[in-house]
Each structure stands twice: as C-alpha cells, then as structure tokens.
C-alpha cells in the first residue's frame with residue numbers, strides 16, 4: 410500500500426507512439442514535501458511522462474496513484490481536482506486577461522463549497538499572486554508582463570488550486586539569468602511551504618540546487634533514482650549525458 414509520506418506512486422508506466430517506446434515501464438515514487446527532479450537527455454521521455462501523469466496522454470500501460478487514489482484513467486480536469494497542478498513548457502495563459510483573472514481559473518474547485526464562492530476564489534487567487542510577489546500587478550493584463558513574470562503567474566495559477574503535487578515542465582526555459590535566480594527562490598519558497606514539486610529541467614545548476622531526489626530517464630527507461638548527490642555522480646547518468 411501507499412504510505413502517508415508518499416504523494417505519487419507510479420508503477421510500470423509506459424507510453425508508446427506506434428513502435429516508439431517514449432516511456433518504457435517507468436516506476437516513480439514521490440515523497441511528500443520537497444522537490445523531485447526528472448532529468449535525462451533530449452528525447453528521453455521526460456515531457457511524455459509529465460503528459461501521461463497529467464492526463465494529456467493516455468498511458469499505454471501502468472498505474473498512477475495520487476494521494477492513495479488511482480487516477481490512471483481520469484481525464485485531465487479530474488486529475489487537477491484530485492490535486493495535480495501543472496505548468497507547461499510553453500506558457501499557457503490568456504494574454505489579454507489580467508493576472509488575477511488567469512489565476513482565478515486555477516483557484517476554481519468544482520464540487521467543493523469554497524470552490525464555487527466568488528469571494529473565496531478571488532481571495533485564493535490574490536494569495537497565490539502574493540506568494541509569487543505579483544500582488545501589486547494583479548489587475549494588469551498578462552501580455553504586459555515579462556516572460557519571467559508570465560511564468561510566475563502560471564505557477565500562481567497552479568498554486569491557487571492548492572495541489573498535492575505540482576508538475577513543472579522546464580520552468581526555467583526561456584528565462585534570463587536574473588529571472589532564473591528569482592525562479593530558484595520561488596521554488597525554494599514553495600518547497601518551504603511543504604508543497605511537493607516534480608520538476609523537469611535540463612539546467613543542472615537549477616536541479617542540483619533545488620531537488621533532493623532525482624529520477625533519470627534515458628530512451629524512455631529509468632536508469633537512476635535516488636538522492637540528488639548520489640544520482641548526479643552515477644556512472645550511467647554521466648555516460649547518458651555525455652552520449653557515451
């Protein structure tokens with residue numbers, strides 16, 4: 410069974426595209442609290458894994474259990490309601506809407522009493538924007554925001570849904586170095602709040618600074634898993650990154 414210290418338990422997860430095994434029998438256990446990174450060379454199956462976890466793709470095989478609940482066959486919106494928040498590699502926001510309006514969409518929780526109350530919804534959205542330090546720009550349209558701030562709004566939208574697990578697909582992509590420092594600090598604040606994050610990123614500096622656990626994929630298969638310091642010096646991981 411799944412212990413209370415485990416948020417996500419993935420067993421034998423596979424996703425095939427025709428004859429291509431993009432994700433091949435991957436096991437993944439994510440403990441509550443902290444940051445878990447999913448890394449691997451280009452094309453190793455990281456984004457596909459995230460898309461199968463969030464329900465964008467249907468798994469070819471395997472099971473996904475979130476907080477003790479089997480979500481393997483749920484559609485994406487039901488997984489969000491079950492406690493899975495996510496951001497995308499290419500930011501997905503309504504650019505002509507304000508930051509607050511964007512985040513309010515994430516704060517909606519159909520089925521819960523607080524979720525349908527507009528005042529509670531707005532309060533949750535404002536709190537999420539405050540958390541990413543954009544409270545004073547809540548009523549500005551997102552199109553006027555820098556790329557780094559748009560990324561922060563997207564993270565706030567995911568946070569507003571009060572997720573049990575936050576999936577971040579290359580949150581550092583397209584950010585300049587000062588924006589990356591801000592992102593790193595934000596991830597540490599989220600983590601300090603007790604939230605659990607699964608992050609994909611190929612920026613090893615970011616990964617080694619924020620993640621306590623790392624799972625490594627290569628050609629769709631898990632080749633290493635464990636504490637960051639151990640995984641990063643694993644010979645198979647070094648070889649995969651060097652293309653050996």
Ligand code: ADP
Pocket residue numbers: 426429431449450451452453454455456457458
């Ligand atoms: P990563 O995120 O590690 O770079 P991906 O998960 O994007 O890797 O891709 C893994 C493999 O699956 C690659 O060979 C990629 O070309 C393939 N792939 C990803 N998405 C699709 C798709 N929708 N249809 C067919 N092949 C895909």
